[in-house]
Amino acid sequence: MGNTVTCCVSPDASPKLSRARGGGAGAAPGPDRWADAYQAAAGGGGAGSGSAEAESGDSDPGGGGPHLQHISDREFPDDLALESNPSDHPRASTIFLSKSQTDVREKRKSNHINHVSPGQLTKKYSSCSTIFIDDSTVSQPNLRSTIKCVTLAIFYHIKNRDSDRSLDIFDEKSHPLTREEVPDDYYKHDPDHKHIYRFVRTLFSAAQLTAECAIVTLVYLERLLTYAEIDICPSNWKRIVLGAILLASKVWDDQAVWNVDYCQILKDITVEDMNEMERHFLELLQFNINVPASVYAKYYFDLRSLADDNNLSFLLEPLSKERAQKLEAISRLCEDKYKDLSKAAMRRSFSADNLVGIRRSNAILS
Secondary structure, three states: OOOOOOOOOOOOOOOOOOOOOOOOOOOOOOHHHHHHHHHHHHOOOOOOOHHHHHHHOOEOOOOOOEOOOOHHHHOOOHHHHHHHOOOOOOOOOOHHHHHHHHHHHHHHHHHHHOOOOOOOOOOOOOOOOOOEEEOOOOOOOOHHHHHHHHHHHHHHHHHOOOOOOOOHHHOOOOOOOOOOOOOOOOOOOOOOHHHHHHHHHHHHHHHOOOHHHHHHHHHHHHHHHHHHOOOOOOOOHHHHHHHHHHHHHHHHOOOOOOHHHHHHHOOOOOHHHHHHHHHHHHHHOOOOOOOOHHHHHHHHHHHHHHHHHOOOOOOEEEOOHHHHHHHHHHHHHHHHHHHHHHHHHHHHOHHHHHHHOOOOOOOOOO
C-alpha cells in the first residue's frame, strides 16, 4: 500500500494517512481515520466510500460537496445490534461461546450418565489459608493461555458452522499459502484444535505479537463472519485467521508488522496477495475496526468461560506476600483516583450542597 494516493472525494483535500500507534483496544484509532487511509489506498472502493454517496445525491447542505457519512451513522439499532452484531455490542453474547455450548451440554450429559467427574482431580481451590490466582488479567492476559482459548473458539466456529458460505479471496485452493498442492477434498476435513493452535502460535511467535492482539483478532473474525454473512470452514479458515491477525496487529501493537514481514514467515505467499486480502477484509468490515473497551472485556471473560467449560485451566500459583502487596498498591491507587474524581464531581455540583448539608435545630418544648 505504498502508492501515492489522493482523496477519493476532493483532489485538493489530503486524506488522513497518519497512523496512530499504541493505546488499548478501547483507545484504538478512530475508524473514520483508518477508513480514509485504507479507502484511499484501496482506490475508494470500500463500503464507506464517498463515491457511493455522491451518486445517491447526498450532499452537504452548505453546497461544499458530497457529505461523508460517519461510521456511527451506519450503526444498527440496539435491538438489531444485539442479535446480529455481537462484536459491536458489549451486552450481546459472543458467537463462539454460543457455538461451544452444544458440545459442552453433550459432554456434561455424557459425564452424568457415565458417572464421570467433569472437573480435573488436580484442580486447585482457594482456602482460608491459601489463595490461588493465575497471572492472567484483562489488561495483561497470559499469552499462551489466551492463544489456546482463541484457537479453541475458532475450532468451535468451524465445527458447529451453519453452512459453508465463503468468498474466493479467502479460499485456500484459489489463493494457496504454500507451494504444496492443496488436496481436492480439502474442504471436507475439519482441522482439530492442535492444528489451529500450531498455525496461530507460529504467527504470533514469529511476529512477536501480544495476547491482547489475539483477543482483537477474534473480535475481527466474528465481525467479518457477521458483516459478510460467511462461515469459517476448512477451505478458508487459514486465510481468514491470517487476515484478522494482520489487521489486529496493525491496529493494536505499537510497532505494527508489515505485510512483507508476514511474507518472511509464510515463504510462499506474495505481498500482492496479502495486500489484496487486507483490502477485501477491510471492505467487508465496512472499515469498522474500532474495538471498545467493553467489547474487549466481554471477549476476554467469555474466553475464560470457554476455558473453564473445556478444562483449559490457567496456571494457578499461591498468592505470595510480594504479589499481594503489589495488588494492594494497585488497588490503593485506583481507590485514590476514584476519590479524586468523586471530589471533583462534588465541587461541580454546588446547587446540591444545600440539600446535602441541611442544618437541624433542637426543638423547644414548653
